[in-house]
Amino acid sequence: MQALDAKDLGRALCIITGASRGFGRTTALQISELVKPKSVLVLAARNAEALQTLQAELAASKAGKAGVIVEYVVADLGVKEGVESVVKAVKLHSSEDFDHLILVNNAGSLGALRYAKTLTDMAEVTSYMAFNLSSAVCLTAGVLEAFPRREGLRRTVVNVSSRCALEPFQSWGLYCSGKAARDMMFKVLAVESPDLRVVNYSPGPLDTGMQLEARTLTEDDSLRNTFADMFSKGKLLTCEASCAKLTTLLLKDEYTSGAHVDFYDV
């Protein structure tokens, strides 16, 4: 696992979910600069237009001109057809000679930001978990199946996590539970498969559309005000700064597989 030059991530096949905006988009841009020519980025999200724009931007970039290929898959990861379409796109590359498989499970949603005692609707809870847990689990399994263990192939799985995986936040029951479940599943994967490199990366409070939801829709007054305060005082992080820490983690490749690594700890 120490064989690669820490200056780049190798000739990689890199799959990023939720790539159309926010942290996922930034991850696509930053990783494109760290992979070797003939690397392939497979970007998945629901928004076709945003993915097209990102593809064009990457094609025109230094990385694109150097031969990094960018594909995208328009998919709703809340349903199995969406996950299957991403796996299908990945499988088309399974005979290629990559030296690094990178899967960034970034897609996620806040869900209802209401108190747990109001969560009476099973369909709401279950569909939240389908998108926020099942899709990441099944995409990971599908991608690993398409690229089984092979000499010379490094395989890295990133779960974009949150402090909410570790700590309860008022009126954020769905998000906290979903992130706790994801962290645990990727911890299990890490102990099961020591040949994989698995990291639960908590990117910190990012200045994204999700934070706008957080500071406007959170039912709990105190927590909502905390988010509004962080925004107005300029305390939110840029996706660029946070993603730079993630890419540093991946380049150094020294984290304990399965660990929860927070932006503030790197």
Add this chain to the structure above:
Amino acid sequence: MQALDAKDLGRALCIITGASRGFGRTTALQISELVKPKSVLVLAARNAEALQTLQAELAASKAGKAGVIVEYVVADLGVKEGVESVVKAVKLHSSEDFDHLILVNNAGSLGALRYAKTLTDMAEVTSYMAFNLSSAVCLTAGVLEAFPRREGLRRTVVNVSSRCALEPFQSWGLYCSGKAARDMMFKVLAVESPDLRVVNYSPGPLDTGMQLEARTLTEDDSLRNTFADMFSKGKLLTCEASCAKLTTLLLKDEYTSGAHVDFYDV
């Protein structure tokens, strides 16, 4: 919260899921002996015959003769109709003058005991979470809605948890994730509603049908052998011994709400 006599749990309405066997059944038996006459036990499970038998056993017991009423609901908690039927049965008692509402979210399943890298089927993961997370969340919300905060009403919510909520076990990805998600949801509930008493109780390795599954179906050889070894060396706990610690917790009522409390820590 300290008003009750620690010798009993008061005149209680007590709902127990997964009550037909194992830990849930033992909980029904033990709690019946700790509640005052005119208390009501609502027992939920899929197996009608086993519930009938338990009801008859309780009716003939000292508690039953002293006036503890036992009802049961045959319900599949993996689907919303099942959860709704339990909530409906609970609501029939909403005008009664209980001084303690006790909900024991015990129902649960191990799910596929396979490695995470084989979990490619979204329906499998999602239906696992529906039964093991959504049902507990929505039943809790429904029951709390039927019995809102009221002077003189103590409200206790038990989540039957597991060490798997805290620690990854090989080939137990579903179970570990589900338990992690549940623990987190009940932690959130506890911080949101300081008037509730919420405990994530980890009952230890119990000598139940679930352990038989564990020692025969676990994909990981090492973990499967560990379970088989615990069984053959008589290291599994009886449901009675573990449940006695839970009831002691409830009687003393000194735990931190939202805490994860392990059998071995009590």
